[in-house]
Amino acid sequence: MDEVLHGRVIRDPYRWLEDAETEATQRFVREQWARTRSVLDALPGRDEILRRLTELLAIGTVGTPQVGGSLHFYLRREGTQNQPILYMRGGVNGSDRALVDPSTLSSDGTIAMDWWYPSHDGRFVAYGLSSSGSEMSTLHVIATATGQLLSDTIERTRAASLAWTHDHSGFYYTRYPVKGEVPEGEEVYHRRIYHHGLGTDHARDPLIFAARNAEDWPNVDLSEDGRWLLITVEQGWTRSELYLADLERGAAPTLITPGKDFIYRGEIFQGHLYIVSNEDAPRYRVFKASVGEPARESWQEIIPQSDAVLQNADIIGGRLFALYERNATSEIKVFDTGGEFVSDVQLPGLGTVTGFGGEWDSREMFFGFQSFTVPASVYFLDLREEVPQALKRESGGEAVSAEPKLCATQDPSTQNFNSNESRGHFPAPALWVRIEAPSIDPSLYGVKQVCYSSKDGTRVPMFLFYKKGLALNGRNPTLLTGYGGFNISLTPTFTGDRYLWLERGGLFAVANLRGGAEFGEEWHRAGMLDKKQNTFDDFIAAAEYLIAQKYTDPEHLAIRGGSNGGLLMGAVLTQRPDLFRAVVCQVPLLDMLRYQNFQIAKLWIPEYGSADNPQQFEWLYAYSPYHHVKSRTGYPAILFMTAESDTRVDPMHAKKMAALLQAEAANGPDRPILLRIETKAGHGAGKPITKLVDELTDLYSFVWAMVGT
Numbered sequence: 196m197d198e199v200l201h202g203r204v205i206r207d208p209y210r211w212l213e214d215a216e217t218e219a220t221q222r223f224v225r226e227q228w229a230r231t232r233s234v235l236d237a238l239p240g241r242d243e244i245l246r247r248l249t250e251l252l253a254i255g256t257v258g259t260p261q262v263g264g265s266l267h268f269y270l271r272r273e274g275t276q277n278q279p280i281l282y283m284r285g286g287v288n289g290s291d292r293a294l295v296d297p298s299t300l301s302s303d304g305t306i307a308m309d310w311w312y313p314s315h316d317g318r319f320v321a322y323g324l325s326s327s328g329s330e331m332s333t334l335h336v337i338a339t340a341t342g343q344l345l346s347d348t349i350e351r352t353r354a355a356s357l358a359w360t361h362d363h364s365g366f367y368y369t370r371y372p373v374k375g376e377v378p379e380g381e382e383v384y385h386r387r388i389y390h391h392g393l394g395t396d397h398a399r400d401p402l403i404f405a406a407r408n409a410e411d412w413p414n415v416d417l418s419e420d421g422r423w424l425l426i427t428v429e430q431g432w433t434r435s436e437l438y439l440a441d442l443e444r445g446a447a448p449t450l451i452t453p454g455k456d457f458i459y460r461g462e463i464f465q466g467h468l469y470i471v472s473n474e475d476a477p478r479y480r481v482f483k484a485s486v487g488e489p490a491r492e493s494w495q496e497i498i499p500q501s502d503a504v505l506q507n508a509d510i511i512g513g514r515l516f517a518l519y520e521r522n523a524t525s526e527i528k529v530f531d532t533g534g535e536f537v538s539d540v541q542l543p544g545l546g547t548v549t550g551f552g553g554e555w556d557s558r559e560m561f562f563g564f565q566s567f568t569v570p571a572s573v574y575f576l577d578l579r580e581e582v583p584q585a586l587k588r589e590s591g592g593e594a595v596s597a598e599p600k601l602c603a604t605q606d607p608s609t610q611n612f613n614s615n616e617s618r619g620h621f622p623a624p625a626l627w628v629r630i631e632a633p634s635i636d637p638s639l640y641g642v643k644q645v646c647y648s649s650k651d652g653t654r655v656p657m658f659l660f661y662k663k664g665l666a667l668n669g670r671n672p673t674l675l676t677g678y679g680g681f682n683i684s685l686t687p688t689f690t691g692d693r694y695l696w697l698e699r700g701g702l703f704a705v706a707n708l709r710g711g712a713e714f715g716e717e718w719h720r721a722g723m724l725d726k727k728q729n730t731f732d733d734f735i736a737a738a739e740y741l742i743a744q745k746y747t748d749p750e751h752l753a754i755r756g757g758s759n760g761g762l763l764m765g766a767v768l769t770q771r772p773d774l775f776r777a778v779v780c781q782v783p784l785l786d787m788l789r790y791q792n793f794q795i796a797k798l799w800i801p802e803y804g805s806a807d808n809p810q811q812f813e814w815l816y817a818y819s820p821y822h823h824v825k826s827r828t829g830y831p832a833i834l835f836m837t838a839e840s841d842t843r844v845d846p847m848h849a850k851k852m853a854a855l856l857q858a859e860a861a862n863g864p865d866r867p868i869l870l871r872i873e874t875k876a877g878h879g880a881g882k883p884i885t886k887l888v889d890e891l892t893d894l895y896s897f898v899w900a901m902v903g904t
Contacts, residue, residue, distance in 0.1 A: 201809045203816065205788060208858075209851040213793075215839070220850070227853065227870040234867050238896040244695065245892045249275075251691035252888055254632045257571045259550035259563035260284070263317030266339065267552070267561075268294070269573070270308070271628070277304025277883035281311060281322065283339055287559055287575060287627070295322060295337060298883075307881025312366075314359040315554065319345070319393075321359075321366060323352050327840045328877020330354070334368070336393065349397045356388075356414035361421020365392035367403060369413060383795050383842070384409035388426065404438065404448055409797040418463035419555045423486050424448065425461050425468075431801025432682040433720065435459050437470070439489050451489040458716070464510045464532065464555055470494065471508050478715035479505035481515070481534065497534025504715045511553035511560045512578035516540075518548055522602065522644065523656060523686045523713050527562065529621070540576065541623045543569065547686040561627060566687040567660050568637035574624035602646045602654040602714070635694055639663060642687070647740035649709075650732040653721075656713065657737055658687065659746075660703040672701040672902045673747035675738060679708030679730035680759035681802055682719045692891050699903065702746055706737035708763075723802050725814045731766045738767075738774050750776050753898045757781030757836075758844060758878065765820030765852065772830045777901035779894055781836045782878050785848040787819035788812070793845035821852050826859040832866040832901045834894065838876035846872060869897070 198205050212220050235241075253274045260269035265286055272279035278297040284290065300306040309332045311322035317339055323332030334349040351371040359366045367390050377385050389400040404413055404426050412429040426438040426448050435458050438448035452459045457474040468489055470482040481498035484490075498508070503521040508530075510516075514537065515530040525548035527540035542548070546566030552573075553560040560576045643659045665671060674696055678685055685705050693703050707713045710722025710730040722730040738754070741747050754775050756764045761783020768778050788806040790796045804811030816822060833856065837849040853870035862868060871893060876882055882890075 201812050209854045212850040213847040231869045231871050235893050238900045241896045254691045255630045260552045260561050262554050263313030266317035268313050304883030305875050312357040314363045327875040329840050358415050358417040367415045423463050453491045473716045476500035477717040509551050510555050512557050565689040567642050570630040570632045570689045572629040573627040575627045602656045649736040655733045656707045658705040662697045667745040669745040671747050673752050675704040676755045677706040677708045677734045678760045679710035682712045684712045708733040751902045753777040753902045755779040766818050769820050769823040775831045777832045779834050782844050785852040786821040787815040824855050827861045830860045833868045834897045835870045838873040840877040843878040
């Protein structure tokens with residue numbers, strides 16, 4: 196159908212595919228599945244790809260532990276287990292006991308644990324389960340001593356934020372409204388904060404705070420003494436507000452942040468607020484204020500902006516542990532609660548810290564670590580053993596060769612903590628648990644970080660991951676990926692399936708595009724709203740760099756991205772179809788004029804804009820992939836991958852784009868355009884290992900057939 200929007204005639208011939216329930220749409224899906232299977236199942240080498248992927252995905256995963264009293268709770272998946280198990284360990288060196296195993300809850304492994312929070316004393320764990328990738332969790336509570344489930348069961352707790360009360364008798368938590376509480380169709384928005392007492396009827400839980408509009412995302416935290424309730428209301432990925440309530444006095448939450456377009460995150464400890472913010476500091480700084488005088492004019496800066504990006508700062512064992520990112524790799528620094536620099540924390544190498552574990556009174560601090568060649572590991576610091584000693588970097592992680600001050604702009608007004616004299620160093624962190632990868636020899640692989648120029652001259656970093664000895668012959672099969680949005684960085688992480696690609700002589704490249712968080716808020720804002728084209732230009736320039744430097748050529752270059760990265764794939768394949776031989780476009784946004792009408796997409800309006808706004812319509816229309824398909828044009832081979840239970844990005848995007856390209860592209864059988872729709876799966880979270888193996892077998896069979904030598 197055609198419609199007129201803000202004076203423009205908009206062509207939309209496949210709008211009928213937006214309704215998943217009609218017989219016509221379901222017939223289309225069945226036909227697409229049959230077509231896709233007829234192509235993918237016939238590709239050569241599938242059996243060997245399946246065998247090797249099964250081995251590589253048997254390399255497990257482990258998460259950073261959270262602390263409850265003397266107990267440590269963490270997720271770990273091993274071998275062919277479909278879902279990670281929540282384990283409980285008594286003390287640092289205690290034995291593990293499986294507390295919750297989601298794989299036992301369904302025959303096909305499609306029930307997943309979405310989130311979990313232990314009480315401060317470790318007596319209880321509240322956790323959320325969802326099925327088929329829907330992510331709409333149901334809350335449960337388990338007693339850790341006995342493993343018995345309590346009667347407390349609360350639905351609609353998607354991505355819950357939860358804070359246990361000081362006496363462990365209940366918790367503050369977020370959940371979504373049910374039908375009748377909000378206008379029909381808006382039940383996926385209007386997230387609210389309630390208080391729940393254990394053993395009570397959750398239908399009578401008192402409402403503490405309600406989102407004012409669809410774009411609000413409230414989260415909750417409590418002070419260590421249980422008196423002060425701190426509410427963070429995120430509004431997109433560029434702005435948030437803090438509300439503070441004195442529970443002892445029964446006061447309502449009061450706004451304590453100025454009405455400015457900045458991000459604020461807070462934590463309360465010993466009567467003080469510690470606030471991490473990018474207010475007038477795009478790489479973030481830390482403020483301190485008394486909870487009795489929380490107004491902005493009473494804030495004191497205690498940790499200034501540095502030349503690295505401050506990701507977060509947590510109070511663990513009475514100290515501030517700050518996670519920084521420099522050139523897309525992690526650093527940890529320790530400060531006292533007055534903001535005085537204490538020490539760097541020695542990391543195993545250049546890589547990614549995946550989270551902190553510990554409480555305000557903990558004796559240990561935990562952190563997760565991984566890199567391109569180091570599987571997920573967990574380390575801990577004994578906070579009772581701080582001693583002066585020189586830091587030495589142990590072997591491990593990436594020996595990344597990088598240009599000096601790669602892509603960074605130095606600001607003389609910022610503080611470089613590396614030049615500060617510390618007051619002592621912690622001993623080297625001790626290994627707590629490590630995932631082994633016996634089928635991979637890391638010494639065979641190299642990682643390089645390069646910097647290239649985008650269309651407007653902006654310098655952009657990119658990681659290259661390859662088997663040593665790779666020749667610059669201009670024909671290497673290359674798989675390039677990127678994301679570039681929502682203040683998210685792409686940093687070195689361990690992903691087993693990449694080794695299948697490398698073992699066959701392929702190059703894997705990760706471009707750190709504008710729109711991400713790699714260089715702070717300025718980098719993020721340079722790739723959103725009216726500047727979104729910068730993200731696409733950065734990615735196109737990455738491909739051109741790889742070709743110019745003789746790593747590959749357009750006939751051997753494949754690209755892959757999902758979600759916002761799926762939008763990236765759609766934009767660059769329509770803007771530069773000549774540059775790529777194959778595209779894998781996963782759970783993508785593609786119709787940017789109607790995206791805000793589906794699932795939870797109104798939450799993303801601050802990042803993209805909305806076609807309902809005349810000015811923002813022009814930004815979106817300028818690159819919306821679905822509206823830039825050209826008839827009788829040759830496009831790369833494309834594999835669209837989506838899932839029927841995706842509650843973030845509606846599958847209609849992939850359906851409409853695939854149908855349009857199949858009808859209008861001038862592609863021959865050597866460049867197929869395929870649509871793969873997974874059943875009983877969602878956006879990606881909680882996908883069982885069996886489905887991952889099948890999905891990746893299709894993906895790599897397709898890409899290797901297109902660009903492999």
